[in-house]
Amino acid sequence: MESVSYLTGFNNEHETEALPGALPVGQFNPQKVAYGLYAEQFSSTAFTAPRAHNRRTWLYRIRPSAVQGDYQSFQQASQLVRTGPITEQAPVPNMLRWSPLPMPSDPTDFVDGLVTLAANGDAATQTGLGVHCYLANQSMSERFFYNADGELLVVPQTGALRLHTECGILDIDAGDIAVIPRGMKFRVVLHGPEARGYLCENYGACFELPERGPVGANGYANDRDFQYPVAAYEDREGAFELICKYGGNFFRAAIGHSPLDVVAWTGNSAPYKYDLARFNVINTVSFDHPDPSIFTVLTSPSDTAGVANCDFVIFPPRWMVADNTFRPPWYHRNIMSEFMGLIKGVYDAKEKGFEPGGASLHNCMSPHGPEAEVFEKASNATLAPQRYENTLAFMFESRYAFTPTRFAMTTSARQQDYVACWNSLKKHFRP
Template sequence: MKLRYDYQYGFGNHFATECVPGALPVGQNNPQKCAYGLYAEQLSGTAFTAPRSANQRTWMYRVRPSVDHGAYQRVSFAERAPGLGFRGQIATPERLRWQPRDDAAPDRTADAADADTDTDFLRGLFRIGENGLPEDRNGLSIYSYWCNTSMDGEAFYNADGDLLILPQQGELVLQTELGMLEVPAGHVAVVPRGIRFAARVVPMSDTTSTSRGFVLEVYDRHFELPDLGPIGANGCAAPRDFRYPLAYVDRDTLQSSWRIWAKFQNQIFMYETDHSVFDVVAWHGNYAPFAYDLDRFCPVNAVRFDHMDPSIFTVLTCRSDEPGVALADFVIFPPRWNVQEHTFRPPYFHRNCMTEFMMNLAGEYDAKSAAGFPPGACSLHSIMSAHGPDLESFARAATEQLRPKRLPDSTLAAMFETSRMLRITKEALELLPLDRTYTSCWRDFPPATIPSS
């Protein structure tokens, strides 16, 4: 797919970009007087004293300083983000699955407008589960989203943590303070804590303009590339393939009125400005939004026998305080060859010390039937809750002739895996399209025949 914008590349690089020649200071961060009367502003993503290898910050040179805005106003969830409201959360070890969201009314809350109302990214964001508290900088949330209109004259930032945005259908263009970032289905984007952005929906046809997908929010630290260990220097997600925006200013909206929405301690606030927040003429640093084409992931796999652990397919990780244990991993199951001998090739039956949130992004997932787990569906298997292939998939894989098999390019699944237990929201159980027959897919497995002694 050809991208419409130009980018700079390299995961975690220190970038420098300007859309007006001479706007970027040379040799210093905050001159006494910036070129063209611009204002120097630093955005810190880590503490000043964080080790240099982990320190993240960006200097921006903008038309108006960010401090120039009206007072924050607390806004009810029903008014702006009904899917984030706390109707209540419950603890359950039950295996859960949701069918794809669409433009029908069932997944809208009773407090939201009727089914004809346009739904932008923020209004269409529904929290499925959460662990921890953002005010403690500890934990995460998982969401699904569906939207059919762009955020015009509005922007959003999340003070609670980083957002990993994964479109499953349709395309988003994220207009961020640091530039434009397009995110079609099959790509993933990360917007770090505090960076303001507007999600714009790209029309799929003359009559259809929708996007749906999933979001992972982490309250602590930032996403990074996983260590490769004995895999070596190459393979998996290559740093050179991560793209970052170039400085971009929409001159037509510089003097227009905007509403800025903020999520702070899991509450929604709003302030107004008489100018655009997308007015950064130049910036330099390493704290910035980025995107990645999942088709560029180079998978490694078993080439003789046995099914390898899914950690070999990790694209991004957010570490916890315990070495080797992630707060959250973003994992994909991409097109690849399966060549294992005398092996049950799909994912095995499993009870895990981690929580697994699975998403089918395209095609048929090899451990579930296409009818039960179509593209856009998702499932949640909590810590120590047994899961694995359904009866139909097991029967097929246990008897098929084991020739080298190519999982086609039309297939793609993904997983958010976390070491935390999630509380499930009532919104997810009552308003999203929950599959109430899910656990029946594991019924009627025939018992093994044990020879008599």
């Protein structure tokens, strides 16, 4: 496929045009737009949101979005997608873990291959998030999708994707992430024969960069490393379908043209990508280690300062140098709930059973930490500077406890003996 260019800078007011002069100068909504285009504003925050948090983009398109068929209920879309609040299954305090879900054998695109493992909050009140896996072996060509319930954070685990969006094209692979605003239309093209990954459906406030506090002006994820697509429009006519997720249900509308027909756009509500290898890890150079919040890439804030609707946290390659310190994550119980996934390699607290493509869930106040073998190994290791290589895990951390779906609790991928990884921890007490 052809290479793609990008604009840089997180949440910047970008402007881009695929045809010269397509963007109006000095105003957003002239009486007549160049090339016979239509002006349309796309808002993913309220009109009166404070300027620092306000997100909107002006789209200059071949046809306005209102040109489409009527929506009808669409039951053929993924039967395993659920939306918070989940009522089919009671919340559980159990520590849960899953092996990677198997790839489908039938032709399955990104939409049909969505499977929900857990959710919290309530999409209708714009709180919480849903956690899904996607499993695909077929590209989307005549089908387009948008999600009215939440912003989408795409975390590929295997198989590269090309995201064709209203604002342009994003290429992502394992080690990248992409964020698609609530309501943004797109289609997913596979670069290879199949793809698998994770999807955070954020019902709450838009993801933003966390504050750095005493760290200062640099570090963590830097604004300049976020990439936005340049305008790239599709002028296609035919018998297409537009799939919408709205209120936890799927709907379908016939549409006679590609809705990705935006010739130019300007604003700050647009899809973006980020290479996780660019994250500047901050850690201790003395003893112990700080809380895992030091690995936060993006945060969706809640109405309580410092308590996130969702933090997206990564555990990337890094040096560990702490003196006289038990270096894996300590045993802990949190007010926050943690859903983890593994993109590649081995996670330092779970050397067995936590596989790339798998997942774990440790809910509010459920105890967790290193398995028995890891504890013994780390407690007796000779401490020297150590490089953690070829590893990349992540966490969706939320103030709201997750409820797993019925599928998540009954699938053969659930590791029923997960809790046994702590059973062989020995008593070392010597009064």
